[in-house]
Amino acid sequence: DSGVTQTPKHLITATGQRVTLRCSPRSGDLSVYWYQQSLDQGLQFLIQYYNGEERAKGNILERFSAQQFPDLHSELNLSSLELGDSALYFCASSVGGGQPQHFGDGTRLSIL
Amino acid sequence: AQSVTQPDIHITVSEGASLELRCNYSYGATPYLFWYVQSPGQGLQLLLKYFSGDTLVQGIKGFEAEFKRSQSSFNLRKPSVHWSDAAEYFCAVGGTGANNLFFGTGTRLTVIP
Numbered sequence: 001d002s003g004v005t006q007t008p009k010h011l012i013t014a015t016g017q018r019v020t021l022r023c024s025p026r027s028g029d030l031s032v033y034w035y036q037q038s039l040d041q042g043l044q045f046l047i048q049y050y051n052g053e054e055r056a057k058g059n060i061l062e063r064f065s066a067q068q069f070p071d072l073h074s075e076l077n078l079s080s081l082e083l084g085d086s087a088l089y090f091c092a093s094s095v096g097g098g099q100p101q102h103f104g105d106g107t108r109l110s111i112l
Numbered sequence: 113a114q115s116v117t118q119p120d121i122h123i124t125v126s127e128g129a130s131l132e133l134r135c136n137y138s139y140g141a142t143p144y145l146f147w148y149v150q151s152p153g154q155g156l157q158l159l160l161k162y163f164s165g166d167t168l169v170q171g172i173k174g175f176e177a178e179f180k181r182s183q184s185s186f187n188l189r190k191p192s193v194h195w196s197d198a199a200e201y202f203c204a205v206g207g208t209g210a211n212n213l214f215f216g217t218g219t220r221l222t223v224i225p
Contacts (some may be wrong), residue, residue, distance in 0.1 A: 002155060041203065043215035058212055090155060097146060099206045099213055103156040 004104035018079040032043030033100040038087035045047040050097045117137040118216035133188040135203030146204040198223045
């Protein structure tokens with residue numbers, strides 16, 4: 001058990017919709033990272049927050065946004081969903097601002 | 113540009129046999145190197161990491177990896193594979209001050225009895 005909790009585990013929705021994925025980092029970790037894992041793109045870094053502030057940005061689409069709350073949990077918002085957004089979305093956390101240390105089990109998003 | 117290449121998409125080994133998974137990287141600075149394992153329906157579990165020092169790194173579950181700077185490689189090894197090792201393995205590279213990890217495309221390991 002990594003200590004990183006992601007909800008929901010599975011999400012099925014339709015094109016054009018908006019969803020919110022939630023992540024609670026491992027206790028004591030200040031950084032939260034979001035990754036997308038898809039068959040054609042592999043594992044791609046989306047964004048990182050450290051103690052509530054955006055720290056680094058990767059290949060995150062403008063339709064996607066994230067935030068980290070004072071209690072350090074994070075939410076990834078995906079809007080105007082397209083079929084290609086179907087993927088496994090991972091959250092990871094670490095104590096500091098460097099590389100992610102602990103990964104959650106992911107949220108599988110299916111767009112119909 | 114940063115990249116990680118895992119040339120073997122799928123490897124099949126017999127239980128008890130030795131294993132080597134290949135990883136080559138391209139990184140513009142001193143690399144930090146990682147191996148993760150992903151079981152079906154699970155997240156990524158860190159097997160081992162290399163930051164500096166001894167180029168032979170020991171990890172969990174009996175895995176080890178060797179950093180070879182001259183070959184830009186960080187191959188993962190295990191002397192005797194167990195059926196429970198069947199999973200997908202990812203190599204990743206990052207660096208000092210980097211907040212991101214670049215992942216390879218993964219190698220799927222099948223273990224046959």
